[in-house]
Amino acid sequence: MSAETAAEALATVPAEPGAPKPDPILVADDVVRRFGGMTAVDVGHLEVQRGAITALIGPNGAGKTTLFNLLTGFDQPNSGRWSFGGRSLAGVPAAKVARAGMVRTFQLTKALSRMTVMENMRLGAADQPGETFARALVPPLWRPRERAITAKAEELLDRFRLLDKKDEFAGSLSGGQRKLLEMARALMSDPEMVMLDEPMAGVNPALTQSLLGHIQALRDGGTTVLFVEHDMHMVRHISDWVAVMAEGRLVAEGPPGSVMANPAVVDAYLGAHHDTDLGDDALLSDEVAQELEAEAEAEARAHDEESR
Structure with missing residues (x-):
């Protein structure tokens, strides 16, 4: 699904929390996770459109990674149900979730160093x-x-x-290269959906540019992408749809532009710089990207020499 096709599929979806999608690949209902007296996740209804790039954003502690852990079998909820491609995955262990076609990466990479x-x-x-x-x-x-x-x-x-x-x-490998390795490894099983937890965290500008292209290429190749990210420039630039969490709940959904203009979202999360856009002029030019990539490769070589 191309960017245009994804946008067309979501064009008639109302910009509201829990909005139904034309062709959802993931549907979650009443997912609750408590830690002691604190409710980390309380999502009433969430649908993820097949073949689109959906960003899951929110302030620290909003419950985004916990929701990822629940949906992918790395944690168990107090209650809730969800299905992937029409198949219930509630209570299914992580290995079987991955075999079902839904794989994830982690904020802290899980590459086996040795x-x-x-x-x-x-x-x-x-x-x-x-x-x-x-x-x-x-x-x-x-x-x-x-x-x-x-x-x-x-x-x-x-x-x-x-x-x-x-x-x-x-x-x-450098931190950015390990991010690339984890994403590449996730694709070895030909997943239908990839869930990326802060893929840009700690990545230098040259590799950020490369990762952006890879994520868009996944969508264009027919893979559904759901990612957690704090970089609003990236979210605005590549997302087809944005879901916002706060205090464990889904508080807003919609296209990037409308969500980031939502006063409640602005007040709760985005702050005074919500209107900063990432247009084509803000992206790295090919020349600058090549220079930064050369610097990154030089840093990687220096890192390799130090580790030997």
Whole structure:
């Protein structure tokens, strides 16, 4: 789904919390999570449009990451139900959620530092016959699949500009490169939906530009994207739809422009700079992006030399 198609699909959706979508891939109802006497999440109804980029924003402590954890099986709610592609995933463990086609990344990257970049990528692939003990003893049963997985991993690493790092330990990568690796690894299972938790946190400007392009490419390739982000410039620039949480509740939804102009959202979260737009002039020019990328690569090489 292209940006134009996603915008058309959402054009008639009312800008209000819990608004029904034309083709929701994820539907959640009455999801509640309490920690002691504090209610971290209390979402009455949320739908995520298939094939669109949806941003989930809100102040610190709004419950965004907790909601991610609940929906992806990394935490259990006190109550609630949700479905993905028409299949109930409430109470389903994280591994099965991922196999169902909904994968996530983390605010703090989960790359396995003492494994190589390629080994990290292979871990993300599904249907690996060599993982069973009996078949592992018979190489002809798993080697063809391993070759296919390796080829796919190399293709993704090349796309994310990490191919030259494939034999290096993941722990030797810079913070931004680890973000790229985690996103690339998430794509190894061909997910229908990717959930990104603050993908731009700690990433330098050159890699930010690259990540923006990758997220848009996911949407254009038909993958649904739901992401948590505090960078309002990024949210305004790439989102098709924005949902706002505050104190665990969904308080607003709509296109980026209308949500960021909502007085309640402005007062609660965006502050005095809500009208700062990220138009084409605000994006990095190709020349500047290339310069910053060269600097980033130089920093990465210096980082590699220090870690050796």
